[in-house]
Amino acid sequence: MRYDTLYPEISDPRSPAVPPRPAMAGGAPPLGDYTVNLPVIVRKRKWRWIPRLIGIAILLFIAAVAWLVLTAPLSKSLEPPVPPSITLLSAEGTPIARTGAVVGKPVDASKLPDHVVQAFVAVEDRRFESHWGVDPRGIMRAFVNNMFTDNSRQGGSTITQQLAKNAFLNSDRTFGRKFQEVLISFWLEAWLTKNEILSRYLSNVYFGDNQYGLDAAARHYFSRPAADLTVAQAAMLAGLVKAPSRLAPSSNLAGARERQAVVVGTMVDAGFLTEAEGKAVQPARLRLSRVKTLPSGTYFADWVLPEARDRSGEIVTNTTVTTTLEAKMQRAAERAVRNAGLRKAQVAIVAMRPDGRVIAMVGGKNYAESPFNRATQAQRQPGSTFKLFVYLAALRSGMTPDSIVRDEPVTIGDWSPKNSDGRYRGPITLREAFARSSNVTAARLTQRVGVAAVIRAARDLGITSPIPSEASIALGTSSVSLIELTAAYAAIASGTTPVRPRGLSDADEPGWAARLTGATRSLSRAELEGMRELLAATVTEGTGRSAALAIDTFGKTGTTQDNRDALFLGYSNGIITGVWMGNDDNSPNAGLAGGGMPARVWRDFMSQALGVAARPRPEPVVENVTDVLIEDGENFIGDGIEFEGSFGGRELGVRVNRDGSIEMTRPRRDPAPDEEFEEPRDRGRRDDRRREQVLEDEF
Numbered sequence: 001m002r003y004d005t006l007y008p009e010i011s012d013p014r015s016p017a018v019p020p021r022p023a024m025a026g027g028a029p030p031l032g033d034y035t036v037n038l039p040v041i042v043r044k045r046k047w048r049w050i051p052r053l054i055g056i057a058i059l060l061f062i063a064a065v066a067w068l069v070l071t072a073p074l075s076k077s078l079e080p081p082v083p084p085s086i087t088l089l090s091a092e093g094t095p096i097a098r099t100g101a102v103v104g105k106p107v108d109a110s111k112l113p114d115h116v117v118q119a120f121v122a123v124e125d126r127r128f129e130s131h132w133g134v135d136p137r138g139i140m141r142a143f144v145n146n147m148f149t150d151n152s153r154q155g156g157s158t159i160t161q162q163l164a165k166n167a168f169l170n171s172d173r174t175f176g177r178k179f180q181e182v183l184i185s186f187w188l189e190a191w192l193t194k195n196e197i198l199s200r201y202l203s204n205v206y207f208g209d210n211q212y213g214l215d216a217a218a219r220h221y222f223s224r225p226a227a228d229l230t231v232a233q234a235a236m237l238a239g240l241v242k243a244p245s246r247l248a249p250s251s252n253l254a255g256a257r258e259r260q261a262v263v264v265g266t267m268v269d270a271g272f273l274t275e276a277e278g279k280a281v282q283p284a285r286l287r288l289s290r291v292k293t294l295p296s297g298t299y300f301a302d303w304v305l306p307e308a309r310d311r312s313g314e315i316v317t318n319t320t321v322t323t324t325l326e327a328k329m330q331r332a333a334e335r336a337v338r339n340a341g342l343r344k345a346q347v348a349i350v351a352m353r354p355d356g357r358v359i360a361m362v363g364g365k366n367y368a369e370s371p372f373n374r375a376t377q378a379q380r381q382p383g384s385t386f387k388l389f390v391y392l393a394a395l396r397s398g399m400t401p402d403s404i405v406r407d408e409p410v411t412i413g414d415w416s417p418k419n420s421d422g423r424y425r426g427p428i429t430l431r432e433a434f435a436r437s438s439n440v441t442a443a444r445l446t447q448r449v450g451v452a453a454v455i456r457a458a459r460d461l462g463i464t465s466p467i468p469s470e471a472s473i474a475l476g477t478s479s480v481s482l483i484e485l486t487a488a489y490a491a492i493a494s495g496t497t498p499v500r501p502r503g504l505s506d507a508d509e510p511g512w513a514a515r516l517t518g519a520t521r522s523l524s525r526a527e528l529e530g531m532r533e534l535l536a537a538t539v540t541e542g543t544g545r546s547a548a549l550a551i552d553t554f555g556k557t558g559t560t561q562d563n564r565d566a567l568f569l570g571y572s573n574g575i576i577t578g579v580w581m582g583n584d585d586n587s588p589n590a591g592l593a594g595g596g597m598p599a600r601v602w603r604d605f606m607s608q609a610l611g612v613a614a615r616p617r618p619e620p621v622v623e624n625v626t627d628v629l630i631e632d633g634e635n636f637i638g639d640g641i642e643f644e645g646s647f648g649g650r651e652l653g654v655r656v657n658r659d660g661s662i663e664m665t666r667p668r669r670d671p672a673p674d675e676e677f678e679e680p681r682d683r684g685r686r687d688d689r690r691r692e693q694v695l696e697d698e699f
Helices: 050-071 114-124 136-148 159-168 175-191 194-204 214-222 231-240 253-269 275-280 299-312 327-340 383-396 430-435 439-449 451-460 471-475 482-494 512-516 525-541 597-610 626-632 678-691
Strands: 085-089 095-100 318-322 346-352 358-362 404-407 426-429 554-559 565-572 575-582 641-647 650-656 662-665
Touching (some): 085 299, 114 159, 114 194, 114 253, 194 214, 231 253, 253 275, 299 358, 404 430, 426 430, 439 471, 482 525, 482 565, 525 554, 554 597
Antiparallel strands (some): 085 095, 565 575, 641 650, 650 662
């Protein structure tokens, strides 16, 4: 019987005849008002969404496998993954610094002693040989332990999962990263053998003290290769994997030995050792490697490392970068600093080639105590070393080293500079003014050529630091870094400007295109010859005599107000060197001046670097020692001092005047009336004749 059929209409014989209703659209028979429609019964299928979910899961798995094929290629899986590291090499190819990790040589697990491999398998993944990359039993065991016991937390990751994480993933503790780890583990198990997986794991795992890989750790902690490890040593290294930084035996030997005992116990439980063999294992004894490890940072390394990273791009493996540092020069610079015998004052040295290659750098007395690089980061006043730009502007204006200038007091606006020794020599040559570092002459020159011309000269020689537009810049009142200032002096040595300091051997050098576009330019012959003559005069007859070498030497001293900064900048035989001394807190240094200690440190370094001796001092009959005494800050002469005596039957005398000048005298006796004022009168006539030689362009 069908329940979905319609009942026929039954008419009441007492009711009037009712005409039949017209048929509805679609052919359905008309129904009466009392027509009963029974509900349609439909049987629904349960769980029909399960096949759809399975299909979606299969599609997602296929997509995940395809993603792994693209992002985790087999070639990468076969290489032992290592942490990023940069090793800096000297110009000679010798490693000088390393940032990052120490990575050992890859190991082959099949060639290691059984007890070495068994120690890691026992404590990290006892069912390594039987699972397919993921150990469900291990995961469940770790879950129960972590949720329902008070024991230390356990991990359920297999050795394959750890390799997958180290090779391809980060350390984020998210479900997505864990899912990726599982998929990659399946991938590794499908393409690599168990021995290959274990070998790559042992070659990459971290053991503390910045040591990656079993071979690096074995050599670091026990001074032997991984193939020679004993049971005790292997157990200790296997125990470090859990917490390498905390358990590193070099700093926590007790903790490392406790963990070693745990590993030995797991080896016994796994059947790798008998109980008797386990009890016979003694605590491992350290024998830290005596090989000199490379520093992770030095003043030069800190300066050059950012550029090395930029040039290397994304560093994902060990990278070596060749620098411009020359090992011999660096040793000479460090030796010169040690020999200086400094106490509170700090020191900085920069040495470079004429093309800007930095070959030595010292940024302070002790990097471990203060890594702040005073050669590149400190901005200090250059003092009279800034006069290089003043005199270059003067030469550009048409003056020569023989031009006469006035070494006399001057006032420019509200500023009245003074010479450091308080002496004024009147009309002198440009050469003598530069050699004696006359402040008033530098101020007069700046007033004559204009502040803008001095700033332009500094910019042309590569100074990029801010320079105020005021006359006092003639005495070096603006701040600049030592490496920047040294590069400016390198421009005079090379004849090409600007010179850009660089620390990498493959750094780009300006080519012909840069020269054509004006990026670099050559100094004129008159500029070069004039500046070199002035710089040479400073060393031979001026304030920089303490820096003189047995070969041609060029340089300039600099001392700021209250002896807060003292510098010597100069070059000889293809090496340009700058030396700065001062206190970090910018406090005064009594007795510190550019012609004193900085000049001697400069000479000490250059003598060793060039293999030449210091220039022997001449034996003058009469010598003006004013600048030496003032530069050293130890002018102890009050009133004039006279010495008298006899030599070969003749009476002689020597007088050291208050201004430091030395002159030969006759022993005192009562003067005759006609000769009492003869010498002063003669001296006055000589001074008058000297003043008559002032040129018309005198100012």
